[in-house]
Amino acid sequence: MRARSVVAVDARTMMQQGAGAWLERGRAQVLRGDVDGAMATFAAALAEHPDSADVVVALAGLEWQRGRVGDAEARLQALLAHEPGCPAAAFLLARLLRDQARMAAVERTLRAVDWRMARVGDAIQAIELLDDCGRKRAALDVAEVAIAKHPDDPRLHAYAGMLAMQLGEFELARERYAFALRRDPRALEWQSAYGYAVSKRYSDGDDADFTLMQGFLERPQLADAARASVLFGLGKMHDDVGRAAQAAACLREANRLVAAQLPWSAKDWRRLVAARLDAKPVAPPAAGDDAFVPVFVLGLPRSGTTLVADWLARHPAVCNRGELPLVARLAADVARAANPVAAREATARTYRVQVRQDDTAARWFIDKQPLNFLHVDFILATFPGARVVYCGRDARDTALSIFMQHFAGAEYAFAYDFERIAAVVQGERRLRGSALQRHPARVREVRYEEFVADPLAATTTLAAWIGLPPHDFARAPASERVISTASAWQARQPVHARSIGRWRAYAEHLPELAAFDP
16 A cells, blocks of 8 residues: 555656656666565556556566566567567567467567667577577577678677578578678687588688688687687598598697686596486376377487487477476476475476477477486486487497587586596496386487488387387478587488597597597
8 A cells, every 4th residue: 555655646746757757766666675566656657658668568577577477478469569669578578488488479579570670789689589499590580680780790690600500501601600700809709610610511621711710729819718619610620621630639629728617526427426326216107298208319418319319300290309408407406395296296397388388289309418318217207208218329439529529518518528528428328227227118228320320210110119100201301400419510411320430530649539448
């Protein structure tokens, strides 16, 4: 009552000052923690200024904060129907929809804005939001529209290059990356040089790009992170043309620079593995959701997870969501919960909503986060219908491939040092053996070497085990393929066996590889 009376007393004064005075007062109340008072202020402001987009957005934001999601969404939808070019309303509505995993609705909302009229900062915000929601094509479309309006902004070109590479448009990716690299020294820190290098397979050791990349390394005061990114790209280029010695030298220095910035404890890793092995299995719920079957494709990074997931996703009843960060977070939530049973049920609901989304009628959903091998027991205890596809590969080839990649995310801190990689390989093997022994009916191992020998037969057999209806996997998928991992280039090439035994070409230059047990 007090908040309403204060609003009533001040109403005549603020009516004369316009919507800005109401907004200032309401925001001050929010900062003081008086959300109820702020809502009353904004409601009064809306009654006085029904055409103020700022007031509508402010009120909708508080309604969302208070759990009145339906009211907030309806208010924002009405505003955008009247003012489709209001970025503030579009962004708020998009974030509200994202929280509900309605990613297709996020895309529709942001596509409705005319980005030709927007500021660069707003366009970049839209690109990042769409990218975060997995709507890569829409993000690239916004970037290209913004580039047409602001052709000299290198940030837009760098974003467009990244997205085009993930969508398999490699020529466009190289064009956009090249522009960013020519116009802005910061592009090296954005990993544009690395993206430029990995979006093409080189066949000529005299290609001018070698000189270009070397020139980047000679720039004064080049930060270690940027130098490492360039060296990873240059190492890949030397590898393409068969110069193993030069590639190894670049990769060793690149990995040294990154490892120095990313601490990692082998002791902590071994304790984690031991805790997983010692944990008592938890029985799954008696029944699950037959309309939702999660398929977890996991294993060491670079063990063939992208390849296997990509082939399975050729089936029309399968949706590949890529490398999701959900399982590790949800498993930690359950571990901290006072009531693990209730927490596990809530976790299953959360995961189902976030993965199913609003864009497909698929029944099988692939989550190909490799590091989910740490959570197999949790996965199978949480999702009764889940299937786990465990990818394995010769450890020497795997270690080399890991060493050649510039990963994103601190969870891959082990990837930049052979001793760290060896510790992870050993732990993963122990966990794999335990998973296969504990859950023989729900976990199946797939060997990379056998898969590439006959991917069609391997996929058909695997699909039958998962429970998919019969399908001709020889047919390419009709939908657009998005590959956001280090395999963006490789996974789009015809399946080949050239990577089997590849470590031998590097044995002289990276002798640590020989110490790995195949």
